[in-house]
Every structure is written in structure tokens, then in C-alpha cells.
Amino acid sequence: MKLIIGNKAYSSWSMRGWLACKQSGLSFEELIVPLFGDDWDHVRESENFAPSGGKVPILWDGETVVWDSLAIIDWLADKTHRDRFWPKDETARGMARSMAAEMHSSFMALRRQCPMNTRKIYEGLSFGDDVKADAARIIELWAQARARFGSGGPFLFGTYGAADIMYAPIVSRFQTYGFRLPGFATSYMQTILDHEWTAQWMEAAEDEPWVIERLEQPETAKN
Incomplete structure (x- = not known):
């Protein structure tokens, strides 16, 4: 398998695809394509990128191509064992799937105003009501998962998984x-x-030579 990802410092969706591959236990090759670099437009039109519409992450498994992090999770769950990714308990599994889907489609204010940058730590920032509402909803979901299904370990549903x-x-x-x-x-x-x-990802991000200037001072940090 080959996983094509963007910069580890900035690409949140790439992080999800990469963690899914690690969780699968299957061997895979990773290929980092620097986002918005000089060759970005050319690379996005290449054969490797074409099926995804020029987005990362992309998983090539033989002749099969899977893009979108949530689709990659499900593909790898089908290839290995679904219990690697989703809770065995039916009720817990329903909540885990719903939480994953909500993360996939929601929290736009937080994602837009607080883009991922693993190499930065800001202090004393203020946030708008829409960002605060997104954060509060996420914390509420975490609290429900931990309270209802987290007794088996320190993760959202006890053991590490898709959520x-x-x-x-x-x-x-x-x-x-x-x-x-x-x-x-x-x-x-x-x-x-x-x-x-996570530690491996963060350490690799620290060593990356690429800097995307517009993500170094995001909207929230300017407030």
C-alpha cells in the first residue's frame, strides 16, 4: 500500500489517514507531497492524484485507490478486522460512527479559524462564539463517550480506535x-x-523544511 499525504505540520486530514494505516497493522509506504509548493498544481494533476480530485490523503492499495480519511478508515477496517477501528458493542459502535461522521462534516468555524499547525503554541487568544460553540460540542461528545463507554481504557471508547x-x-x-x-x-x-x-507524527512535523506562511499567523492568532 502507498499513502500520499501532505505536510505533517499542517495537514489534519493526512494525519487521520496516516493514523488509520498505522492502526491497521499493515505495511505501507508514505509519500509526502508539500502542500501549495512550487510544483503543487502540477503534482495534483498527476496520475497518483487524479482519482481524488487533487486532495490528500490518498491510499493506493494495488489497483484500488481510496481517498478521504473516513473512507480510508473503513477500507482498512474491511481489510483487517472491524474491531481494530470500531467498538464491539453495538450501541458504542453507533455512537463512535456518529462522532466520526460529525467530525468529518462539522466544526467549520474551529477548523477555519484554527488551522492545524503542530509547530506552534499560542497563548492568550480570544475566540468568537462560533469557535467556542464548536469546542463546547466536541468536549460534550468526548464527555459522553468517556462516561458511557470509556471504562476499558483511556481513549474515547476505552481502546484506541477510529473515533x-x-x-x-x-x-x-x-x-x-x-x-x-x-x-x-x-x-x-x-x-x-x-x-x-501521535508522537512520531509530531516529531516528523518538527523536522519538515516547508513553511506555509499564511498558516503561520492564522485568523484566530491575529485577533
């Missing part, structure tokens, strides 16, 4: 932008940050 993969970049954003969170959410964030795969 944690989908929310890992949110953990990075909360850290970067200095969000003040309740104790249980801070503990969960630290669990994700301490996870070996």
Missing part, C-alpha cells in the same frame, strides 16, 4: 491555540499526545 483517529487533529489544535478545557478533556488530550503514533 480517536478522527479527533486527534482536534487535540493538536486545542494544544496549539491554548484552549482551556475541563480536567477529563485535558487528560484525554494528553493520552492522545503521548500515544506513540
Whole structure:
């Protein structure tokens, strides 16, 4: 398998695809394509990118191409065992799927105003009501998952799975932008940050030579 991703410092969706590949336990090659670099437009039109419409991440599995992080998760779950990604309990699995889907389609204010940048830590920022509402909803979802289904371990549904993969970049954003969170959410964030795969991703991001200037001073940081 070959996974095409963007810069690890900035590409939240690439992080999800990469974590999914790690969770699968399957061997894969990763190919980093710097976002918005000099060759970006040319690369997006290449054969490797064509099926996805020029977006990352893209998973090539033989002749099969899968793009979009949530689709990659499901593809890998089908290839391995669904219990690697989703809770065994039916009720927990329904909630985990709903949380993953909500992350996939929602929280636009937070995602727009607080883009992922793993190499930055801001302090003393103020946030608009729409960003605060997104953060509050995420914390509410985390609280429900932990309270109802988290007794088996420190992750959202006890053991590490698709929901944690989908929310890992949110953990990075909360850290970067200095969000003040309740104790249980801070503990969960630290669990994700301490996870070996998150640590590997963050360390690799630190070593990247590429800088996207417009993401170094995002909208929220200018307020």
C-alpha cells in the first residue's frame, strides 16, 4: 500500500489517514507531497492524484485507490478486522460512527479559524462564539463517550480506535491555540499526545523544511 499525504505540520486530514494505516497493522509506504509548493498544481494533476480530485490523503492499495480519511478508515477496517477501528458493542459502535461522521462534516468555524499547525503554541487568544460553540460540542461528545463507554481504557471508547483517529487533529489544535478545557478533556488530550503514533507524527512535523506562511499567523492568532 502507498499513502500520499501532505505536510505533517499542517495537514489534519493526512494525519487521520496516516493514523488509520498505522492502526491497521499493515505495511505501507508514505509519500509526502508539500502542500501549495512550487510544483503543487502540477503534482495534483498527476496520475497518483487524479482519482481524488487533487486532495490528500490518498491510499493506493494495488489497483484500488481510496481517498478521504473516513473512507480510508473503513477500507482498512474491511481489510483487517472491524474491531481494530470500531467498538464491539453495538450501541458504542453507533455512537463512535456518529462522532466520526460529525467530525468529518462539522466544526467549520474551529477548523477555519484554527488551522492545524503542530509547530506552534499560542497563548492568550480570544475566540468568537462560533469557535467556542464548536469546542463546547466536541468536549460534550468526548464527555459522553468517556462516561458511557470509556471504562476499558483511556481513549474515547476505552481502546484506541477510529473515533480517536478522527479527533486527534482536534487535540493538536486545542494544544496549539491554548484552549482551556475541563480536567477529563485535558487528560484525554494528553493520552492522545503521548500515544506513540501521535508522537512520531509530531516529531516528523518538527523536522519538515516547508513553511506555509499564511498558516503561520492564522485568523484566530491575529485577533
